[in-house]
Amino acid sequence: MSVSTELRRLRAGRATTRPTSDRSAYGFLSPWLIGLVVITAGPIVASLVLSFTDYNLLQDPSWIGLDNFRRMLSDDRLRQSLWVTFVYVVLGVPLQLGLALAIAVLLNRGMRGLALYRSVLYLPSLLGGSVAVAILWRQIFGTEGLINQVLGFVGIEGIGWISDPRTALYSIIALHVWTFGAPMVIFLAGLRQIPASYYEAAVVDGAGRWQVFRHITLPLITPIIFFNLVLQIISAFQAFTQAFIVSGGTGGPSDSTLFFTLYLYEKGFGELDMGYAAALAWLLLLIIGVFTAINFYAARFWVFYDD
Structure with a gap:
């Protein structure tokens, strides 16, 4: 088998296994990623949006712009x-x-x-x-x-x-x-x-x-x-x-x-x-x-x- 043929075979093997490896990695990381989005990043973004609203938990928030900061x-x-x-x-x-x-x-x-x-x-x-x-x-x-x-x-x-x-x-x-x-x-x-x-x-x-x-x-x-x-x-x-x-x-x-x-x-x-x-x-x-x-x-x- 020539060197070029062996290299093509190795590249093909890596191309076949890489998506599987990536999916496995994201699978193991998914609990942390879900926690980051749902428990940390989500509430942070939500609080930023709510800071520009009038919200009392009982009614839908209404946009008031910078009034809270003023x-x-x-x-x-x-x-x-x-x-x-x-x-x-x-x-x-x-x-x-x-x-x-x-x-x-x-x-x-x-x-x-x-x-x-x-x-x-x-x-x-x-x-x-x-x-x-x-x-x-x-x-x-x-x-x-x-x-x-x-x-x-x-x-x-x-x-x-x-x-x-x-x-x-x-x-x-x-x-x-x-x-x-x-x-x-x-x-x-x-x-x-x-x-x-x-x-x-x-x-x-x-x-x-x-x-x-x-x-x-x-x-x-x-x-x-x-x-x-x-x-x-x-x-x-x-x-x-x-x-x-x-x-x-x-x-x-x-x-x-x-x-x-x-x-x-x-x-x-x-x-x-x-x-x-x-x-x-x-x-x-x-x-x-x-x-x-x-x-x-x-x-x-x-x-x-x-x-």
Whole structure:
């Protein structure tokens, strides 16, 4: 058999088997593709369309163009919800990451029962977003809660931390900081990747603990810090359960815990103003996108990679 004949036979075989292989591949991918279209892409497109309509779930949506977005400009409660959310993100995320990094550094020194400590400290991240813990937190910071009982032992008169507009938001921020387990585990994994030779060389040169942390540990884990920062900012902007349970679903007192997501929920499912709620959802997406883009732009100035 000549070489040209063999090549023609191989090409014919590939032409025969390729469609079958393609069909098999799409068959295995079909559950994911269906989920992408039906569960993810479909609702996203539908919400975008609804953001330009007046829709109350009971009647057919009517097209109103940009009225929902113009309405945001004069919405005082929307501005309040944005302020509350920004304060929550700006205070809660750095405090949570700082605590997570500090605990990770302590655990990285090596100790007996490290796996147990790591599991116990990670537990709040699993439970922090649950309804049960939010209810517990409401009881702890209540007028007769644990915090005021402890203060009473030292002669300090407590206040209603949840019922006082000056402190209600900070009690929820404290709950967010308490759920430091997930970023802590990621920090710990990053710290374990730093070669011990770097620390040994620093000790030989006479560097102290703070100098070692400042000039070796911190620069080498900046990619991990950046990763945690982006994830936690996105998560903080979407916080809902804590504010809903602690405030009783009202965002009170005096809208001091009116998170953006809680306001969106009130508009969509409380007032059945689904068109406006969809527009608010896209505003939230835009805000998260802007913050993420800023982080990625700023990362070039403070994140250091091996290459």
